């Protein structure tokens with residue numbers, strides 16, 4: 001199954017490769033990896049999404065925990081947590097009808113246009129993996145020239161949601177709150193694919 | 198002289214302001230090693246460690262450097278030193294080829310949880326990443342076979358890194374630490390400070406045994422009808438042998454050690470079923486196969502022990518006690534897991550069991566009478582044995598004779614192959630740290646240099662390197678090291694003219710196609726010994742064996758005993774790889 005691991009590790013050269021090495025040593029593919037600072041600049045947080053049977057992942061978690069410069073490792077998969085990723089998508093949308101179509105998708109997905117030219121536009125989209133992927137799939141027929149994705153980042157929930165239901169309730173519960181908190185100017189659309197039912 | 202004077206100044210009063218009077222990195226390194234109580238370094242110089250060697254020369258009265266003949270030997274010597282003494286062994290090598298030559302030893306220490314610190318030179322910081330002369334990415338190359346490694350980028354970090362390295366090497370599950378020191382860092386100056394700049398707390402994850410788990414485990418143990426103690430290298434690393442003996446005796450529990458744990462329990466003790474696994478005894482393997490409770494301590498369910506995992510100890514519940522959580526549940530999911538030091542755990546368990554009272558303990562012991570009957574029957578049915586021969590020396594008899602002549606007191610160090618298994622089977626051990634072998638990595642070439650390192654800390658004991666004619670030739674140049682430093686190891690070559698262990702597999706599983714295992718073209722080992730200035734003797738006939746061994750052992754200096762043994766003898770019992778006790782082959 002898919003596991004999301006959240007690891008706090010010393011912000012020092014080489015530490016990330018120690019962690020990643022544990023996966024490759026077991027022949028595990030890492031779906032996404034992302035790293036960034038924590039409130040304490042000495043430590044950074046690495047979020048890794050991987051697929052594997054629970055026992056092997058548990059083993060990797062333990063091996064990770066014994067690395068000298070790792071402070072904590074959590075498999076957040078089964079805990080209430082919020083996961084997000086961001087994509088920058090270069091769409092070949094020339095002025096005219098296609099561009100209008102892209103803009104309406106942008107509105108529905110509460111994405112953003114961050115660059116534009118005669119030949120196309122670059123769109124910034126964020127959300128959980130499914131949302132980002134759904135968006136990319138809808139843009140694909142229009143003509144994606146390239147895209148880049150950050151990979152998942154995750155954080156534990158403040159509200160203690162029942163973990164077994166968290167995955168399904170996550171979107172309904174969190175999106176409106178999230179978007180307001182980040183000051184997103186796009187109004188939630190009533191036809192939003194994830195805001196209803 | 199100036200440097201000596203500086204070193205004599207206690208660190209606290211070291212002038213902080215005057216940069217030029219501050220010690221260089223190399224000096225700080227040596228000072229830190231002295232603070233850690235290091236008295237011996239095994240090493241080999243080169244460009245990137247010249248500053249360090251210069252300081253070593255000045256400090257030669259405080260630390261003895263042993264010049265090896267190949268860096269692999271340096272690391273194996275550090276391992277032998279560590280395993281024989283329980284202290285951290287230290288090796289020092291140069292950048293590039295020095296570091297790559299050391300990798301086998303580092304990996305060996307990693308697999309066998311041996312505490313060593315390996316210091317490698319590195320090209321100066323500005324040259325790192327430029328494919329400079331003798332540059333390799335030592336940190337990258339060793340990453341997957343160290344407990345931790347450091348590239349020291351700032352001379353001020355040097356002392357704290359060294360102290361942390363020693364701490365990490367010996368705490369928790371011990372292991373190798375690599376410290377990679379660029380040449381400009383060993384030249385730069387700084388004040389010596391033990392603690393400055395440690396920005397990361399060294400997380401000490403040692404936990405005392407959880408009393409709830411101890412209680413559950415103790416209850417399971419007294420109730421068990423067919424329990425077996427399966428014990429490994431963790432017993433030695435934690436100094437738990439006395440606690441294990443007390444525990445096993447109190448409850449009359451059968452004990453089977455792994456290859457790494459052989460000297461953790463007296464081999465001749467009535468409770469001992471002897472070695473478990475591929476070449477373990479029939480009784481030990483049958484006991485585990487029929488056991489209802491496996492009490493696994495300081496072991497890792499290695500495939501050479503378990504064979505086919507799915508059918509290993511199929512009826513048993515498992516209590517797994519280990520200091521390293523990553524070992525627990527890795528290969529076999531236990532019903533009870535206790536993350537703790539082996540000695541702490543055994544003491545806590547015994548205390549808990551005592552609290553049950555004598556009546557319950559007696560009941561527990563008598564409830565296992567039938568189990569002991571079966572165990573004894575297995576022991577009698579298939580004891581370890583070998584047939585004699587009139588015209589050639591049987592390798593097993595060599596070990597038996599060695600045992601007799603050394604009164605069971607030798608420190609045995611082995612290489613890898615058939616001779617290793619015969620030594621494991623036929624030399625009963627009496628005390629901890631009497632047995633040093635390459636278990637996890639199975640690195641040929643380990644035996645001779647490891648014996649040198651062991652002899653250094655056990656000066657007055659008989660240290661015997663039992664090696665094959667193949668493995669001996671991987672590191673025999675270290676005879677020069679033994680001679681140079683007057684470390685009087687006794688090398689016993691089990692000369693079968695073959696890469697015997699490989700030949701055995703080819704005989705048994707590849708229709709006797711002896712592909713590339715013939716060693717008949719080998720040097721005359723007696724002459725080779727003499728060429729190094731050592732004493733050499735040879736036995737080719739059974740009637741010569743005793744005298745030749747006695748002569749070699751009696752020699753004051755380094756001795757090489759070339760014992761020409763039966764060429765096609767096989768190690769039995771053997772459980773073919775991936776099999777289980779039912780597939781055990783007990784004779785040829």
Ligand SMILES: Cc1ncc(C[n+]2csc(CCOP(=O)(O)OP(=O)(O)O)c2C)c(N)n1
Pocket residue numbers: 612613614615616617639640641642664665666667668669691693695696697698699
């Ligand atoms: C460095 C290394 N290379 C290859 C092997 C594979 N191997 C295991 S045992 C063995 C044969 C060892 O021959 P020898 O040293 O003569 O010992 P014997 O088995 O004959 O007692 C070999 C080649 C190994 N363990 N280590």
Ligand SMILES: [Mg+2]
Pocket residue numbers: 665666667691692693694695696697
């Ligand atoms: Mg041989």
